[in-house]
Amino acid sequence: MAATTSTASSNLLTTKKNLSSLSLTSTNKLPTFPPFYTSSRRQRFIVLSASLNSKPTVLVAEKLGEAGINLLKDFANVDCSYNLSPDELCTKISLCDALIVRSGTKVSREVFESSGGRLKVVGRAGVGIDNVDLSAATEHGCLVVNAPTANTIAAAEHGIALLAAMARNVAQADASLKAGTLVLTIGFDIPSRSTYFNCFLINAGKWQRNKYVGVSLVGKTLAVMGFGKVGSEVARRAKGLGMHVIAHDPYAPADRARAIGVELVSFDEAMATADFISLHMPLTPATAKILNDETFAKMKKGVRIVNVARGGVIDEDALVRALDAGIVAQAALDVFTVEPPPQDSKLVQHERVTVTPHLGASTVEAQEGVAIEIAEAVVGALKGELASTAVNAPMVPAEVLTELKPYVVLAEKLGRLAVQLVSGGSGVKDVKVTYASSRAPDDLDTRVLRAMITKGLIEPISSVFVNLVNADFSAKQRGLRLSEERIHLDGSPESPLDSIQVQIANVESKFASAISETGEIKVEGRVKDGIPHLTKVGSFEVDVSLEGSIILCRQVDQPGMIGKVGSVLGEQNVNVSFMSVGRIAPRKQAVMAIGVDEQPSKETLKMIGDIPAIEEFVFLKL
Numbered sequence: 001m002a003a004t005t006s007t008a009s010s011n012l013l014t015t016k017k018n019l020s021s022l023s024l025t026s027t028n029k030l031p032t033f034p035p036f037y038t039s040s041r042r043q044r045f046i047v048l049s050a051s052l053n054s055k056p057t058v059l060v061a062e063k064l065g066e067a068g069i070n071l072l073k074d075f076a077n078v079d080c081s082y083n084l085s086p087d088e089l090c091t092k093i094s095l096c097d098a099l100i101v102r103s104g105t106k107v108s109r110e111v112f113e114s115s116g117g118r119l120k121v122v123g124r125a126g127v128g129i130d131n132v133d134l135s136a137a138t139e140h141g142c143l144v145v146n147a148p149t150a151n152t153i154a155a156a157e158h159g160i161a162l163l164a165a166m167a168r169n170v171a172q173a174d175a176s177l178k179a180g181t182l183v184l185t186i187g188f189d190i191p192s193r194s195t196y197f198n199c200f201l202i203n204a205g206k207w208q209r210n211k212y213v214g215v216s217l218v219g220k221t222l223a224v225m226g227f228g229k230v231g232s233e234v235a236r237r238a239k240g241l242g243m244h245v246i247a248h249d250p251y252a253p254a255d256r257a258r259a260i261g262v263e264l265v266s267f268d269e270a271m272a273t274a275d276f277i278s279l280h281m282p283l284t285p286a287t288a289k290i291l292n293d294e295t296f297a298k299m300k301k302g303v304r305i306v307n308v309a310r311g312g313v314i315d316e317d318a319l320v321r322a323l324d325a326g327i328v329a330q331a332a333l334d335v336f337t338v339e340p341p342p343q344d345s346k347l348v349q350h351e352r353v354t355v356t357p358h359l360g361a362s363t364v365e366a367q368e369g370v371a372i373e374i375a376e377a378v379v380g381a382l383k384g385e386l387a388s389t390a391v392n393a394p395m396v397p398a399e400v401l402t403e404l405k406p407y408v409v410l411a412e413k414l415g416r417l418a419v420q421l422v423s424g425g426s427g428v429k430d431v432k433v434t435y436a437s438s439r440a441p442d443d444l445d446t447r448v449l450r451a452m453i454t455k456g457l458i459e460p461i462s463s464v465f466v467n468l469v470n471a472d473f474s475a476k477q478r479g480l481r482l483s484e485e486r487i488h489l490d491g492s493p494e495s496p497l498d499s500i501q502v503q504i505a506n507v508e509s510k511f512a513s514a515i516s517e518t519g520e521i522k523v524e525g526r527v528k529d530g531i532p533h534l535t536k537v538g539s540f541e542v543d544v545s546l547e548g549s550i551i552l553c554r555q556v557d558q559p560g561m562i563g564k565v566g567s568v569l570g571e572q573n574v575n576v577s578f579m580s581v582g583r584i585a586p587r588k589q590a591v592m593a594i595g596v597d598e599q600p601s602k603e604t605l606k607m608i609g610d611i612p613a614i615e616e617f618v619f620l621k622l
């Protein structure tokens with residue numbers, strides 16, 4: 001009996017039936033996926049940690065609070081380089097494991113491409129991640145984390161400051177009172193033959209009490225657009241000012257709004273009834289230019305608008321038109337489509353517009369908080385912890401992850417086993433995963449398990465390293481469809497899962513016995529005493545712990561088979577960790593699963609294949 005060697009995963013297998021077509025040196029092609037993106041990046045699942053023998057390097061590209069810098073320095077080399085041009089950033093990034101930015105730095109696709117795979121985490125020291133190309137980050141397996149809470153109050157307070165300042169013309173009146181014309185004259189005194197200067201203040205600052213009569217806030221209707229963290233804090237404060245507050249947010253729970261006395265309304269109702277509109281939604285394709293000519297036309301004449309969210313949610317040209325047409329009486333803006341806006345921007349220069357240079361998060365307290373929040377998230381991610389503020393990966397609470405830990409290992413190993421059972425050239429496209437559990441569906445988060453099965457399926461046959469960030473993307477790139485099903489079991493929901501089953505449809509197998517009655521490659525596993533076990537291959541029940549590697553043999557069920565295989569392995573100094581035999585019926589066919597600590601040599605495997613009752617066998621690396 002001869003065996004073939006698989007170069008990519010060092011699989012060895014032999015099939016008695018087509019013995020003549022196999023040779024020890026031939027390369028057994030592994031299953032192929034449709035054309036896919038390859039990468040030389042070496043990233044481990046969840047563990048995004050940098051090389052063990054050197055400190056990681058963190059590039060801080062915008063000013064960050066001292067406390068955050070100090071936290072970073074305890075763990076990493078910190079390079080604070082501000083005001084880098086896009087080219088300079090792309091050059092530097094290949095030397096960095098992490099990058100920290102605020103809203104002023106574009107983290108474009110080029111940045112990820114230039115990193116050569118070294119960049120593992122981007123920390124956004126603030127909320128909005130619209131300056132980070134999230135798709136590119138995900139495709140490159142780079143985690144993006146933000147600091148979503150530390151500047152909420154600062155932004156809400158700035159919103160209220162702008163609301164009140166606008167209503168009472170504070171900025172305009174201040175500028176007017178300070179404004180004056182200074183005239184400087186230079187003369188020459190002939191008798192003394194000396195030059196002299198005179199300075200006159202003509203047209204002194206104006207005391208314009210009638211011009212700057214404002215409007216009151218009390219009793220007015222404020223529409224908060226986006227009832228998230230900042231929006232709800234603005235609402236709370238506006239209620240304190242005696243305003244009638246309504247909110248529009250398609251995703252906000254009504255009871256949270258009700259709890260602070262705010263009514264959730266439709267977009268059109270908010271537009272039609274508000275005296276003041278305050279914007280607090282993120283900039284997304286759905287919210288871009290959400291205030292435009294059409295929506296301004298729906299507003300009450302004389303409406304006043306505050307924007308501390310993102311400039312792009314307003315069509316700025318349309319706002320100028322609405323101001324000029326008197327639909328919008330005033331606007332107060334902290335954010336702009338392009339920052340800084342052009343100097344001749346009609347909007348910025350408009351007399352009835354109050355502007356600040358994106359100061360929402362700029363308080364001493366918020367910046368210290370943001371710096372600490374982002375430094376902790378970045379250090380945690382570099383250490384391999386799951387970030388609770390991950391933007392492009394599932395956020396799994398630490399306690400859930402601890403509970404799922406052995407199942408995470410089981411999931412990856414089942415994926416690895418299943419894909420190694422596929423015959424070369426078969427093309428893996430349809431994978432079905434079945435979770436059997438006594439837990440209610442919403443009490444079992446399978447996202448991490450799915451990512452690990454995907455990792456197990458892809459890594460043995462490609463150079464791509466799959467992690468929690470890029471698992472779904474990597475599967476999609478390869479045309480791999482992974483469907484999930486849950487079987488609800490009666491019983492105690494104490495452990496999260498009873499078993500995980502991985503089936504690959506429409507493929508042939510190197511090990512015919514792995515094909516189930518329904519025609520798919522099927523492997524099933526369970527966690528026993530915290531250790532993942534393989535419990536089913538095709539229709540055969542086995543029980544072998546998933547440690548080391550596995551030899552699967554199909555043989556005629558007869559006495560002495562375990563001894564024969566065991567002694568071959570023993571003679572060749574291969575330590576057997578576990579053996580289990582599953583059979584359909586006595587003296588018929590049986591599948592033997594043998595756990596081995598070392599990889600047997602080709603000769604050893606050939607000797608196993610030469611045992612007369614062995615019909616087929618496969619060596620699988622875990």
Ligand SMILES: NC(=O)c1ccc[n+]([C@@H]2O[C@H](COP(=O)([O-])OP(=O)(O)OC[C@H]3O[C@@H](n4cnc5c(N)ncnc54)[C@H](O)[C@@H]3O)[C@@H](O)[C@H]2O)c1
Binds near residue numbers: 127225229309358
């Ligand atoms: N100016 C600043 O310095 C500053 C500071 C902090 C936050 N921000 C910005 O403020 C915005 C809100 O921040 P946050 O922390 O409250 O975010 P958040 O995610 O807590 O809240 C955003 C809310 O907007 C809602 N939303 C999404 N799409 C919507 C739509 N089409 N219509 C209405 N609502 C929609 C979401 O459901 C969510 O409740 C973000 O754009 C953020 O970048 C600016």
Ligand SMILES: O=C(O)[C@H](O)COP(=O)(O)O
Binds near residue numbers: 102126362
């Ligand atoms: O999204 C945010 O957190 C704010 O816009 C603050 O941005 P900044 O960090 O650039 O001040």
